[in-house]
Amino acid sequence: MMLFVLRVLPDRATWLPAVASVAFFQAIGLMMDLVTLKYHPFAWVKRMAQGSLGRMALVHIALIAGMGLAAVIGKNELFFVPFAGLKLMVDVGSYFTRNSQQYAPAPAWLSNVMNRVKPGHDFAAELEADRAKLLREAELDEQVRVM
Numbered sequence: 001m002m003l004f005v006l007r008v009l010p011d012r013a014t015w016l017p018a019v020a021s022v023a024f025f026q027a028i029g030l031m032m033d034l035v036t037l038k039y040h041p042f043a044w045v046k047r048m049a050q051g052s053l054g055r056m057a058l059v060h061i062a063l064i065a066g067m068g069l070a071a072v073i074g075k076n077e078l079f080f081v082p083f084a085g086l087k088l089m090v091d092v093g094s095y096f097t098r099n100s101q102q103y104a105p106a107p108a109w110l111s112n113v114m115n116r117v118k119p120g121h122d123f124a125a126e127l128e129a130d131r132a133k134l135l136r137e138a139e140l141d142e143q144v145r146v147m
Helices: 004-006 012-039 044-071 075-098 109-117 121-143
Strands: none
Touching: 044 075, 044 121, 109 121
């Protein structure tokens, strides 16, 4: 696919050291996790897995969008523009959603708007029930099982 869009074969001397270094650092990370994993609560493991999955999804979306942009416009230099844009949006969004705010109740203005969008439903009550469920799950996730 890259050959079709970018019209250039990747240079083996360029990508082979990159792949080897990524594999090396992934192996080091795996070894460190294998040694320390039993000392962490499930919540930590869950956050690490969600972060990794989010980064993988971001890279895949950026690759697809970058290939499409390069194919449509015809400039290979624009291949990484979608990645830069998506990464910026994720970083800005994560700045506003800190862990302390994750389980905060919805603002009154948001509840009012959502109740108007979907009449007959109490958005604040539904969100509070979801929030209570997430808090119970978070408490269970924080327990450390000693083996």
